[in-house]
Amino acid sequence: MTHYKTVSTPSQAEYKDRGSRFWAYAFPITTVDDFKKGLKTLKEEHPKAAHHCFAYRIGTDGNNFRASDDGEPSGSAGKPILGQIDSKGLTNVAVVVVRYFGGTLLGVPGLINTYKTAASLALQLSPIVEKPILVEYELQFDYTRMNEVMIYVKRYGGVVLQNETQLFCMLKVGVPKAEEKVFTERIGDLRGVELRKV
Known part of the structure; x- marks a missing residue:
């Protein structure tokens, strides 16, 4: 589902x-x-x-x-x-x-x-x-990676649930279940971005 x-x-x-x-x-x-x-x-x-x-x-x-x-x-x-x-x-x-x-x-x-x-x-x-069923992920990364991360979040229909932006960013996102696999693979390709399922 x-x-x-x-x-x-x-x-x-x-x-x-x-x-x-x-x-x-x-x-x-x-x-x-x-x-x-x-x-x-x-x-x-x-x-x-x-x-x-x-x-x-x-x-x-x-x-x-x-x-x-x-x-x-x-x-x-x-x-x-x-x-x-x-x-x-x-x-x-x-x-x-x-x-x-x-x-x-x-x-x-x-x-x-x-x-x-x-x-x-x-x-x-x-x-x-x-509405798509969202799977929650927590992303941690350096502020300089923000644009790249947001491109993927938007491309795969993700929704930002929480955003703590300092020098180091913590982003909680909801990713549509149908896009979960490809989203995690793409984000995994970015250097210096930690991904954790909530």
């Missing part, structure tokens, strides 16, 4: 069922902190909502995910939301569904359907993009 799918921009959708209103928000994230900031903002925007249910998935190994029913019956909200993220094969994405209670109980099957539908609507409104 050399690429992953995610949403490119935040989106929101509204869904109503028997008086209850559901606002669904989908947004891209790369860390749990990104998600926490997004959830905090939505809680501030909707302080009177009955529930802020959510699910997110981060990374490409499939192990970093979470789903929350936030007071709804167990399994009736978070799991259906996560199911929508997974059915589209997405990662680095969060979906929060905010519920305003309308007075009528929907029952567990009704809730599952409602949270699933709301999440699906929000995800449909956000363009899905394919």
Whole structure:
């Protein structure tokens, strides 16, 4: 696997069922902190909502995910939301569904359907993009080599994640998995450049 799918921009959708209103928000994230900031903002925007249910998935190994029913019956909200993220094969994405209670109980099957539908609507409104899976490397080299190193980083689609520039430079880069072999060979050809996989 050399690429992953995610949403490119935040989106929101509204869904109503028997008086209850559901606002669904989908947004891209790369860390749990990104998600926490997004959830905090939505809680501030909707302080009177009955529930802020959510699910997110981060990374490409499939192990970093979470789903929350936030007071709804167990399994009736978070799991259906996560199911929508997974059915589209997405990662680095969060979906929060905010519920305003309308007075009528929907029952567990009704809730599952409602949270699933709301999440699906929000995800449909956000363009899905394919991004390369990046492999992280740390490069150490003399400042005079900076131009040569940057030529290779750019040529092979690399992204600079961290840059400490003094007389001696330390660069942390993310290299697309598909270009990893040729990138490491080319950088290895440069004299005085140390390469280490992070």
